[in-house]
Amino acid sequence: MDTFLQQLVNGLTAGSVYAIVALGYTMVYGIIQLINFAHGEVVMIGAMVAFSVIGALAGSGLPPIAVLFIATLCAIPACIAVGYAMERLAYRPLRRAPRLAPLITAIGVSIVLQHLALLVWTRNVLAYPQIVATKNYALFGATITNVQLGIIAVCVAMMAGLAMLVYRTRLGIAMRATAQNQQVAALMGIDVNRVIAATFVIGAALAAVAGVLYSTYYGVAQYTMGSLLGLKAFSAAVLGGIGNVPGAMLGGLLLGLVEALGAGYIGDFTDLCAYPWIGEALGERCANGGQFILAGSEYQDVFAFIVLILVLVFRPSGLLGERVGDRA
């Protein structure tokens, strides 16, 4: 039981990071129907900028939380600059182009950002400074660390803040109007270009925080880290219904849980010895608590994509999505 609970805690932590990355995908898609495949790289840039800042402040004697806070405050404007530049230079000129064109551009941007990061931060796996001393708390037999609590709290706060922004502010109204119909929104006096740029900027700021949290949690960062994380977050966005803000949050959390539980239990479920008659047929292989596992925990990263495929097959509009899948 405590193992199960621990997997839930692990899944929830990873899932809340996926959720705020997924928000970046879903907001951009909701407003201009573009899958911004370079979003994972923005997360990576956020992690890397924070890495450099933490390194620079390491000897300054500031408390670790303050260092992390300053690092995040530096990463956010850096990511905002990248996000804005990306929209202005790579996507806006192509807004009237066929839909495939900006998609290819997005992949190009992603490769460019990766290689820029390679030049600046080298190709090495960077050991993320462990400035926050880990404290373990017991929770009904499971262990939760202060870092995990912090990650979940920050992510929940950011999701709440974003929901407020989208549903309660003028900018949010403008964003939703632009998402529904750009031309009509423009006729109503909304500066569509500004709203779209704002969407990218908000997504990039979320990505910066996600990057810092992710790297602090796992303790490593590398210039390639954005691609797999981005793909998983994209799967989460599709799972929740791409273009739908609450959907991305739900999708991210669910994906985190599916991954943790999947990796934790796939070995048990694919252990042929656990099934009575197959076990007997295998005889010696299963004697004395032996196991015959078809697929083990090395398939952890596959779950995100199994989920993606299942959603696309059975519910293309995602869990909370209302739109029919003709947009992309």
Next chain:
Amino acid sequence: MNNHKAAWTLAAAALALAGCGEEKPAPKAQAKAEAPAAPAPAPTIEIKIASVAPLTVKTPHLGKDNENGVRLALDEANASGIKIDGKDAKFVLVSEDDQGDPKVGTTVAQKLVDAKVNGIVGHLNSGVTIPASVIYNQAGIPMITGSATNPEVTERGFKVTFRTVGRDDQQGPAIASYLAANTKPKVVAIVDDATAYGAGIANEVEKTLKAANVKVLPREKGTDSTTDWKAILTKLRGRKPDAVFYGGMDQTGGPLLKQGRELGLKAVFAFGDGACTDEMSKLAGPAAEGLLCSQAGIPPQAADKKFLDAYKKKFNTDPILYSPFTYDGANLLIAAMKKANSADPAKYLPELQKISYQGATGKIEFDDKGDRKDAEMTIFTMKDGKITPLAIVKSGKTTAYDDFVKAAAPAAPATAAPAAPAPEAKKDEPKKEEPKK
């Protein structure tokens, strides 16, 4: 959503292309018989020696370390003015990036064969060395690996495949029996990264532990780029192992160790040579203290003092792991060429097979398979952020590290000299290597 799928295929293709794009300009093949009219510029012969290791992804720090070893050997050879076949030999380093990937490894191997290199030092990873060595074997070009420890590398009867390090069926039993004898675990969990190296050494450890009547939990596997080990570790925690062995590299082993401690796992962690570097203390932080690990050779700091000083001077850093072995690998190729008085692989190969060479890592002779005779294994522990040698295992016999250094002292004073003064300076810590700033 068809567009996305098409786009992803394109992206994959683009990435693959980008990966292949990093070509080093191949050195020009000089005409061997250059007009020997003028007496002053003696005729030169250009000898290409390749270094192959992952330089961009996975473990680039170890890849660079291996390459540095080769580079140093070639530079020294060039400076010493070696003559082969009456001509001034000019050794040229051809460095290639195999990305730690078996598929890229074979492509790179073919490229080296096509470029007619005279000898190869590499690859770093066993999983890459095994398929690549098939290509070198067909071309008849000698290959010496200074770091691939999987037994399979030399088990296929290839005449041109050599290694200057020990094998995992020596290393695995060494670390496993040390673990069994010193921590006395009842239950051990074994995790590997599903590569030829990781799974190979994990199998050897499992065999030895089972023979010592230690209960081994069913194997758990990650990949060579896993960063999230929490699911596996949580599962293991429920089964309460006394020790965890991981077969894999440091960049995945670091997060594994850190996350294990975060989950409150109290077991002793033991790692193979891929994760036996000082880098572990950075990757895992304070959690790294007390980990046990092994290397398939003597520790880099116990290598020849001349090598250590030259390395430090040239690269302004200390050797990380296997550069003394790639350095010896390159020197062995050069020594064999000198003896045969030819850089032609077919001509110097017999010399390489029967060579007896005093290298930076001690005396090197090869057996019939191309393995190093009487290779040493070292057991380390992480102490104050540095891996510190505990014991040396040679031909099944365990010697405390200090005794090994003492025993080596009269036989080869040059080798032992750098190791001897350090322990006296720090009495209670048998720390060997304090990088002089």
